[in-house]
Amino acid sequence: MAEAKKYLPSFGRKHGRALKIGKNTLLETLLPTLLIDAQELSGLKTPVHLEIGYGNGEHLCGRAQENPEITFIGCEVYEHGIAACLKHIQEHKLTNIRLYRDDARILLDALPSACLNKLYLLFPDPWPKKKHHKRRILNQEMLALLHRVMAKNAELSLATDHHLYARWMLVHLLHHDGFESLARSKSDWLTPPKGHTRTRYQEKNKANTHYPIFLNFKKI
Numbered sequence: 661m662a663e664a665k666k667y668l669p670s671f672g673r674k675h676g677r678a679l680k681i682g683k684n685t686l687l688e689t690l691l692p693t694l695l696i697d698a699q700e701l702s703g704l705k706t707p708v709h710l711e712i713g714y715g716n717g718e719h720l721c722g723r724a725q726e727n728p729e730i731t732f733i734g735c736e737v738y739e740h741g742i743a744a745c746l747k748h749i750q751e752h753k754l755t756n757i758r759l760y761r762d763d764a765r766i767l768l769d770a771l772p773s774a775c776l777n778k779l780y781l782l783f784p785d786p787w788p789k790k791k792h793h794k795r796r797i798l799n800q801e802m803l804a805l806l807h808r809v810m811a812k813n814a815e816l817s818l819a820t821d822h823h824l825y826a827r828w829m830l831v832h833l834l835h836h837d838g839f840e841s842l843a844r845s846k847s848d849w850l851t852p853p854k855g856h857t858r859t860r861y862q863e864k865n866k867a868n869t870h871y872p873i874f875l876n877f878k879k880i
């Protein structure tokens with residue numbers, strides 16, 4: 661089997677303080693039953709939506725609960741986030757979520773072409789220092805990966821409260837001729853998409869000192 665490509669990490673860390681016993685048990689017992697293998701996707705009969713960097717999984721689980729006919733795949737590397745999401749999946753008895761616990765770009769590389777109907781990248785790490793911009797997950801290389809796995813007219817839903825990163829995202833997307841903006845007016849950038857669940861990261865900024873910007877594009 662070909663070796664997975666190595667990417668510059670776009671995340672801060674994979675592990676934090678020791679997990680409580682209950683969450684550790686979820687990682688050991690529930691997680692293995694939900695892990696997705698890229699090749700399985702060719703056989704899935706339902707539409708498939710993917711969320712990259714789901715954090716604690718509020719948005720992923722919210723969408724899955726509201727849309728039982730869709731299979732949701734969540735990618736996250738941070739152990740505490742994965743465990744929090746598993747707790748939610750268990751408590752709400754969600755059966756339409758599959759998880760990938762490594763760098764999302766490795767999964768994207770392995771997925772069949774045009775297999776995804778929607779993609780979410782919500783509040784990715786902004787890496788504000790100039791010397792760290794190379795760690796930003798959204799760049800032309802990432803757009804090429806996303807474009808290949810998205811079905812025609814599939815949507816890419818992005819959010820950030822870091823306004824310079826929003827501008828960066830916009831510039832990269834507008835330079836790619838395979839995506840078209842779905843925004844019809846400036847107010848669309850300030851309005852969460854229908855069915856959006858506020859994420860933990862979004863909640864942290866309760867004062868809305870940096871109001872979130874939502875960018876929605878479709879693959880053409």
Ligand SMILES: C[S@@+](CC[C@H](N)C(=O)[O-])C[C@H]1O[C@@H](n2cnc3c(N)ncnc32)[C@H](O)[C@@H]1O
Binds near residue numbers: 673716
């Ligand atoms: C700033 S947090 C936002 C989390 C969540 N979307 C929210 O709004 O609360 C960004 C998350 O993306 C995850 N992440 C960053 N790069 C990733 C990658 N290449 N693959 C999977 N997850 C990644 C990080 O571990 C982190 O949990």
